[in-house]
Amino acid sequence: MLSAARAARQPLLSVSGLRMHFPIFKGLLRRQVGTVKAVDDVGFDIARGEVLGLVGESGCGKSTTGRAILRLYDITSGRIELEGEDIAPLSGAALRAVRPRMQMIFQDPQASLNPRMTVGSIIAEPLDEHLRPSRAERRARVFELMDAVGLARGFANRYPHEFSGGQRQRIGIARALALNPAFIVCDEPIAALDVSIQAQVVNLLEDLRAAFGLTYLFISHDLSMVRHLADRVAVMYLGKIVEIAPREALYRFPLHPYTEALISAVPEAGGRRRARIVLRGDVPSPLRPPSGCAFRTRCPKVFDRCHVETPPLTDLGRGRRAACHLVGRPPA
Amino acid sequence: MLAYAVRRLLFAIPTLLVISFIIFLILDLAPSDPTANLPLTIPQDVRQQIRLSLGLGEPMHVRYLKWLYQFAVNEPMHALEQLTGHHFSATPRVRVLSWQTRSPVVDLILQRLPQTLWVVGLSYVVGILIAIPIGIVSAVRQYSWFDQIGTFVSMVGYSVPTFFTGLLMIMLFSVHLGWLPSIYDTNLRVTDVASFWAQVKQMIMPVMVLALFNAAQISRYMRASMLENLTQDYVRTARAKGMREWVVVMVHVLRNSLIPVVTVIALGVPQIFGGAIITEQIFRVNGLGQLLITGIQGADIPLVQTLTFLFAALIVLFNLIADLLYGMLDPRIRYD
Amino acid sequence: MRLRHILTGASAAALMASAAHAERGADGQVNVLYYQAISIMTPYLSSGTKDIDGAALVLEPFARFDPDGHLVPYIAQEIPTLENGGISEDLKSITWKIKPDILWSDGTPVTAADAIFSWKYCTDPEGGCAQAPYYDDVTDVEAIDDKTVKVTFSVPKPYPYTAFVGAQSPIIQAKQFADCLGANAPSCTEANTMPIGTGPFRVTDFKANDVVTLEANPNYRDPAKPAFATLVLKGGGDAASAARAVLETGEFDYAWNAQVEPEILAQMAAAGKGEIISAFGTLLERLHVNQTDPAPALGEERSTVKHPHPFLTDPDVTKALSLAIDREILVETGYGEAGRPTCNLVPAPEYQNSPNNDWCLKQDLDQANKLLDDAGWAMGADGVRAKDGQRLSILYQTSVNSVRQAAQALIKQWWNEIGVEVELRQIDPAVFFGGDPGSPDTLQKFYADVEMYADNFEGTDAERYLGQWVCGEIPSPETAWQGGNTSRFCDPAYDAARAEMSTTTGDEDRAKMTIRLNDMIVNSAAIIPLIHRGRVSTKSKTLGGVEMNAFDSELWNVADWYRIK
């Protein structure tokens, strides 16, 4: 039994050295021709009740990170401590036992719902699996969840395809909440929705967070949405975290040139615009990442050292960390 | 859905009429002479008389309309009269008669149907029962040795013709080992354990030969469909829900993967009725396929016409059934 | 001591075997396989061999042919002849006497009315009877009394054994077929598939194109026969697997028509379960030599008698071509047990097989070359003989068929060796044998120099068959290309001799006449006989009494079959 004090001090989730490498096979004999290092040595903590935003360009490994943390993959290496317990080595029944505590809301609400199950059964299925409630209990819980996400109870017997995108995402959220998880990965939960509904869903997520004391890893490529929602923000590039910082600090004083470039594209709160930094070139193939600093091929501030030495993610104090040769540890 | 089905069935009637006419046209244009197989010693004038007695002297549209009337009116009326014992008219009805056997084509078909349903139908069922687990395992363990072997076996099963596998089996099990009969005894009546066993023994080879062929095909569909579904987000959702892997695969993925496979299976059913011409021929199973082939060989136009038309009707029917099944299985599809 | 022991054992077994089949139905079931399944049980509505053979188990004629081609009385008491008064002096009628005690399988007696009915049935113009030629020239069939039938012909018939003779024209029961005359014939399914007959078996179950089940006829005239209680006549599959079912797996006792490559058949027989049996009828594989010019330049008149062939009308050329062929090799490669070399057009039965033409049996290339040299055909520089600017170049056609193509290739090679240029041509059988006057590729049009196919005649009497070689039978535009004289052979002496035959009576004299006509043809330039083709079937070693017959149904003596124990 953990004492209340220790529980408070301890982060809800602590990830370190997380690697998710996908082997790539080709040809008739399916030889391994390389490895995609989709997630390469990623680490961060999330405190209870906190929202960590995870941003980065498409393909940089955000979803993979989220899925790896939820152990939807067999990860290559790393530690994933959920409420102090390392779930990285778990499998089978032991893994299933921790699943209720962590859930995921997917980007595409249509694809993430089994088309042949009714809304009621989609929500109830995890209940049946983990809690084995009575019929009445199950019914009550399903209705409760539908109420919570703002779905009319009458919809319980309908199929997902009968709903609009926003409603489907509500189903997805209700389903994720069914087992009272502590931690939820929201993988671009609004990216597939109409702009008009995006705000509704974000507001719902905020309300739920408040109501149930949830902790989010909020994945998005929309920096303004992250700014609105997240307490802290991590920036990913080619499988690695390049900068992580509290929200305001990051948006005001981005340290990493990549973060700087990303932020420059976002209109500031007052509607003012910074000088836009346009990145040249394409993201390098994750199959063959560049030597040294992964960002050097596009970095406007690139210099000799970047070619040979990979900058470590350095703690810069006040909860800021960045991986760039140009940002040294401030003199003590 | 019912309205939809009825509408489709109504639309099928003109389609089938056109099909029946096209079949008739093709058979009529094809160089087939019912007297061609007669020995050279039969003189031309006798051949001509035989042709006339078969009704070949009449113009083509008259022959078509006659067939149509016999098939679409007389046959159902005859069946009704047989059932009710009541005769609607005093004159005997002219049924569709086979030229080769001079007996009613529909009776021949009814005589053949049970064997075809048993042997070919069972092989279909066995094929499905083999194919689905193989397809599932191959997809779940994609690129494992099981999958590789499965791919190889289905490639072989699909590309090696049944006459070859059939012959191979006969050589092995009938000639060398002497375990199984090479010739299907259609007179066998199952009355006791011994005769049941004999029936099983004579069905094993034809059923397995065809089952292998069917399984090869269906397991590929199953595998592809499973693979497509396995990467879907809802599978991830199910895993995230903490569902057992068995439940994830067998409930979530399988149920969705079966939708297209069930359609393919339904579309394949008419083939059962078509019999398996080659396999029935090899093992001498007196099914519909064999009936068709002897009809073709003997230029037995009424038989070939009727059988081909029935196959066409079944294809139309099972297309509809496949569509309806799709609608029933996949809640995303609604017919109104 | 031991040998004697074995011998006594064997004779005891033989004794037991003969004792065992002395009782009807004692030998259980016999399984017969026809890879072409039986469609109908009457020869009158089908002339497929399979249907004729199947019907022969049940339906019988007055007389059948035995394997030597001699007539054997079945329903009739004896064979009518001029000597015993059964044939009238003017040769215009024949009188058959029905065996007094013979019964239909339903127990009723066979009477003259049944024969009269059978004649009426097959000659009804609307019935489409496939065996109508058997009743050609018959003007009347009448009952002298209940058991005596007189058949009257419109013309003198020196050979009157056509109607009611052989497997093709049996007697059917008037009572059963009463409502089946003319246009009604096809709709009498019950009568057509389960006819009442006088034969050793009767049908108990008929599955069209599949299997016929028969049982011993309880009213069969010989109380001790048949030895088998039931007979199953199964159909379907192909020739090779049918032979296998007898020779290798032993599932069947008898399989009809083992048209299988000789080598494969011999291999199957090595399994020891059965044996290959054969019989030779009148089927002859031959080369017809065109006596008219097929040159395309002649247009409408090509292959007509207006233009004789530039070189193939010379009997020495044809003889040289014939001598160049090694018939033994053709048999070995293509026919095995089912063929033997012959130089005759009428190769069977034995009593009318000409003994005068053995010169072609041995290949003799030297003699062939000499014949051509003597005839003035000089070998050219390109290896092709020529005379007066005419090259010895031959277009040789036949139907598509693997055995025939192998023979074509061999013959081409041999002919090349004697300086004859050969071009080969293959025609789809449906077209070649189809007789369509609109097609240029029929065997009757004969737009080639030489063509190969097989032909035969039913029964044993060759008169009609030899009649195909008279001048009037030459196919031409005037006859819409019909007619059996494909070689365009025309010899007034032959026509006269052929006319003489139609007044010749008596087996012996007719055989002599047949030989005379045969010799006239085979020594002309018009034909090169190649292979006397037989029927090959297979039978189990445990099946006794089988006598393969090429002149009647193969199952002609099924009443005498028994199980060797």
Ligand SMILES: Nc1ncnc2c1ncn2[C@@H]1O[C@H](COP(=O)(O)OP(=O)(O)O)[C@@H](O)[C@H]1O
């Ligand atoms: N199962 C997989 N096998 C191989 N490569 C993968 C797999 N899943 C993701 N990747 C690769 O990993 C990289 C990161 O993907 P992802 O995490 O989906 O990016 P994001 O969510 O940031 O857009 C991409 O290059 C992608 O192609």
Ligand SMILES: [Mg+2]
């Ligand atoms: Mg993503």
